Amino acid sequence: MEQYNPILDTMSPITLKEMKAVRLMNRVDDKYLINRRQLMELLERIAPNYYVQRIDGEALAPYHTLYFDTDNLAMYTAHHNRKLNRQKLRVRCYRSNQTTFFEIKNKNNKGKTNKIRIPIETELFDRCLDVAEVREFLQKESPYPINTLRDQLENSFRRITLVDKGMHERVTIDSEIRFKNHTSGIDYDLSPLVVMEVKREVGGPSTAIDRALMDMRIHPKRMSKYCIGTALTAPNAKVNRFKDKLRYIERVISS
Numbered sequence: 001m002e003q004y005n006p007i008l009d010t011m012s013p014i015t016l017k018e019m020k021a022v023r024l025m026n027r028v029d030d031k032y033l034i035n036r037r038q039l040m041e042l043l044e045r046i047a048p049n050y051y052v053q054r055i056d057g058e059a060l061a062p063y064h065t066l067y068f069d070t071d072n073l074a075m076y077t078a079h080h081n082r083k084l085n086r087q088k089l090r091v092r093c094y095r096s097n098q099t100t101f102f103e104i105k106n107k108n109n110k111g112k113t114n115k116i117r118i119p120i121e122t123e124l125f126d127r128c129l130d131v132a133e134v135r136e137f138l139q140k141e142s143p144y145p146i147n148t149l150r151d152q153l154e155n156s157f158r159r160i161t162l163v164d165k166g167m168h169e170r171v172t173i174d175s176e177i178r179f180k181n182h183t184s185g186i187d188y189d190l191s192p193l194v195v196m197e198v199k200r201e202v203g204g205p206s207t208a209i210d211r212a213l214m215d216m217r218i219h220p221k222r223m224s225k226y227c228i229g230t231a232l233t234a235p236n237a238k239v240n241r242f243k244d245k246l247r248y249i250e251r252v253i254s255s
Contacts, residue, residue, distance in 0.1 A: 181233035
């Protein structure tokens with residue numbers, strides 16, 4: 001991702017504290033799957049209109065995530081089978097500021113996602129299920145018994161975060177995506193793919209990124225890192241409904 005630094009260096013910085021002004025209480029989220037060449041062009045188009053978040057002067061923030069599931073991949077399978085009410089469990093380390101949270105993501109039958117989380121010590125990342133506060137949190141908030149959970153998929157990536165200068169929109173850009181499956185032992189390097197998410201107020205004004213994406217003929221495409229990573233690294237996982245998306249990812253990378 002360092003190849004983007006010359007463009008990012010032309011953008012005005014914004015701090016994590018300043019970003020809290022972008023509340024987006026009633027928001028819509030759109031994901032886009034692009035390649036590195038497309039990202040370079042996109043950044044060149046929108047740079048004058050966006051702030052870039054910097055932490056200790058750095059625009060590229062490393063993330064490290066470990067997802068949990070049952071032996072038979074109940075949470076993955078619920079997503080694959082398009083079950084309306086579903087859940088994901090993960091521990092995530094935000095390495096740029098060395099904060100770590102155990103997170104529960106719930107999706108309801110109206111398509112709304114709600115994330116709740118509790119902080120834990122970073123050194124407990126690999127053994128978070130033994131932490132009393134995490135066990136209490138899971139017992140209260142998850143239907144999955146703790147003794148059925150296993151660490152399934154490890155994931156790392158680096159993130160760029162942008163905010164439009166009108167403070168109506170937040171953009172996250174993830175690249176250098178890599179997976180390690182703790183059950184199968186299979187690693188997968190998906191670093192040529194870039195996953196971008198645009199979060200904006202419902203009914204908000206058109207922004208520079210809207211116009212750039214339209215000009216570049218790039219359309220929204222949903223993707224779950226956990227599900228795609230599992231489909232690529234777990235030989236026993238059901239993948240029928242993800243085959244089209246996997247083919248789409250291959251086309252994006254090779255285009």
